[in-house]
Amino acid sequence: MIFSETPPGFAEQLTERQCELLDKLAERVVRLRMTTPAIMFLESVRPMNYVGSQVMVFFAPLVRGFFGLPEWDEVRLILERRESIGYFCDLIEKREGDVLLEEKRLKAERKAKRKNGRKTRRWLGFFKGRSSANENSDKEKADV
Numbered sequence: 001m002i003f004s005e006t007p008p009g010f011a012e013q014l015t016e017r018q019c020e021l022l023d024k025l026a027e028r029v030v031r032l033r034m035t036t037p038a039i040m041f042l043e044s045v046r047p048m049n050y051v052g053s054q055v056m057v058f059f060a061p062l063v064r065g066f067f068g069l070p071e072w073d074e075v076r077l078i079l080e081r082r083e084s085i086g087y088f089c090d091l092i093e094k095r096e097g098d099v100l101l102e103e104k105r106l107k108a109e110r111k112a113k114r115k116n117g118r119k120t121r122r123w124l125g126f127f128k129g130r131s132s133a134n135e136n137s138d139k140e141k142a143d144v
Helices: 016-031 035-044 046-066 072-079 084-143
Strands: none
Touching (some): 016 035, 016 072, 072 084
């Protein structure tokens, strides 16, 4: 994201449907924990993104015959623009950052909860240990 080559107004050039589709794809990549491989692949094929979109046109009948993906043409239209790969990489990195912050927050909450639970268990164990010792001494007195 620091070395982004996406022009500032590129997101405004996309339709609402295309933005939703890219968001959905980025979310899926991050959820599958494939951020690094996806970015490496996208950056390596960046010079050929227009060729890739034309290959998608060639394979469209085959893909529709087996899978019937309605988003196929939308992805192809997005990939025809040279800036789309950079924008998609930036979007993936942003989603990854959001997920990492959320995981960090949840981890801190679990740690605080576990720490508070440990203190409670110590006190409960302290009192439990005394009461069980008293019960044992009472049983010994009754046996005698």
